[in-house]
Amino acid sequence: MDLNTIETVLRPHSRSELPDWSGGDAFVAGGTWLFSEPQPGTRRLVDLASLGWPPHRIDADGLTLAATCTIAQLDRLELPADWTAALLVGQCCRALLGSFKIWTVATVGGNLCLALPAGPMIALATALEGVCRIWSPDGAERDLPVTDLVLAPQRTALRPGEILRGVFLPAAALTRRTAFRRASLSPNGRSGALLIGTRDRGGGFALTVTASVTRPLRLAFAGLPEGDVLARTLDAAIPDDLYYDDVHGRPDWRRAVTRHLAREIRDALAGEPAA
Numbered sequence: 001m002d003l004n005t006i007e008t009v010l011r012p013h014s015r016s017e018l019p020d021w022s023g024g025d026a027f028v029a030g031g032t033w034l035f036s037e038p039q040p041g042t043r044r045l046v047d048l049a050s051l052g053w054p055p056h057r058i059d060a061d062g063l064t065l066a067a068t069c070t071i072a073q074l075d076r077l078e079l080p081a082d083w084t085a086a087l088l089v090g091q092c093c094r095a096l097l098g099s100f101k102i103w104t105v106a107t108v109g110g111n112l113c114l115a116l117p118a119g120p121m122i123a124l125a126t127a128l129e130g131v132c133r134i135w136s137p138d139g140a141e142r143d144l145p146v147t148d149l150v151l152a153p154q155r156t157a158l159r160p161g162e163i164l165r166g167v168f169l170p171a172a173a174l175t176r177r178t179a180f181r182r183a184s185l186s187p188n189g190r191s192g193a194l195l196i197g198t199r200d201r202g203g204g205f206a207l208t209v210t211a212s213v214t215r216p217l218r219l220a221f222a223g224l225p226e227g228d229v230l231a232r233t234l235d236a237a238i239p240d241d242l243y244y245d246d247v248h249g250r251p252d253w254r255r256a257v258t259r260h261l262a263r264e265i266r267d268a269l270a271g272e273p274a275a
């Protein structure tokens with residue numbers, strides 16, 4: 001939509017060209033959300049795409065994604081064969097049910113910063129123990145686990161003027177076995193629950209719960225929990241008011257689906273861990 005309150009659009013080409021932050025400023029990445037609804041308080045847009053960050057880097061330590069990497073660029077990425085968890089990348093990209101027009105501009109960073117419960121990049125980064133690199137307006141940088149970045153629907157730990165520069169996914173997490181489950185109220189509906197299980201070579205199991213809850217959770221276990229232990233741990237970690245309530249699902253439905261999918265994931269990863 002036409003944002004008729006905007007007076008200025010800045011396109012910085014380097015960090016030194018970023019303007020001093022002031023009220024009425026907003027960063028724009030792909031703009032798929034920003035331009036989807038009125039932004040009455042916004043006067044100036046700072047376009048992050050013009051910074052020209054390389055979208056991704058693969059090295060022995062893991063995968064680094066620039067915040068401006070698009071969903072389409074991420075989905076096309078060829079990852080090392082021994083990164084078994086790479087399967088999650090395509091599964092999470094496809095959980096953002098937009099057309100190719102959305103995919104080619106929507107960014108990983110925009111998805112994280114928007115902090116919607118159904119943010120599939122939030123699910124991916126949580127399951128793979130992603131660490132966010134944040135640029136502060138004073139020139140400093142800080143790192144934050146993604147579970148500490150996303151606090152509540154449309155609320156993050158970013159301070160005014162802070163930019164999400166990227167997210168790092170460690171190689172150790174990328175070599176885990178995974179199981180992905182997603183449920184929505186309609187075939188092409190937004191995720192009502194999106195859960196990911198991972199199992200490492202030592203047998204350690206972790207369950208990531210997103211979309212059904214107001215903020216992402218990652219529950220880690222030394223080994224595969226029995227079904228009743230998993231259910232009790234879920235109930236203890238997710239009080240009723242943490243289940244999300246909107247048109248994409250009522251809390252009681254989300255709770256039931258979360259329990260069900262968690263059990264399915266546990267069973268799917270019950271086999272022997274890879275040697």
Ligand SMILES: Cc1cc2nc3c(=O)[nH]c(=O)nc-3n(C[C@H](O)[C@H](O)[C@H](O)COP(=O)(O)OP(=O)(O)OC[C@H]3O[C@@H](n4cnc5c(N)ncnc54)[C@H](O)[C@@H]3O)c2cc1C
Nearest residue numbers: 027029030031032033034067106107109110111113119164
């Ligand atoms: C058809 C359709 C389906 C969609 N489905 C989903 C879905 O299933 N799940 C979901 O979560 N979203 C969904 N969205 C919403 C949105 O498209 C995605 O969340 C997308 O990933 C947002 O990325 P963007 O780059 O377009 O963000 P923008 O719209 O550019 O920005 C989103 C917000 O993040 C801020 N921001 C962006 N990048 C940064 C940065 N690097 N540092 C600091 N702040 C930043 C912006 O200021 C803004 O507040 C959907 C949208 C459409 C149109």
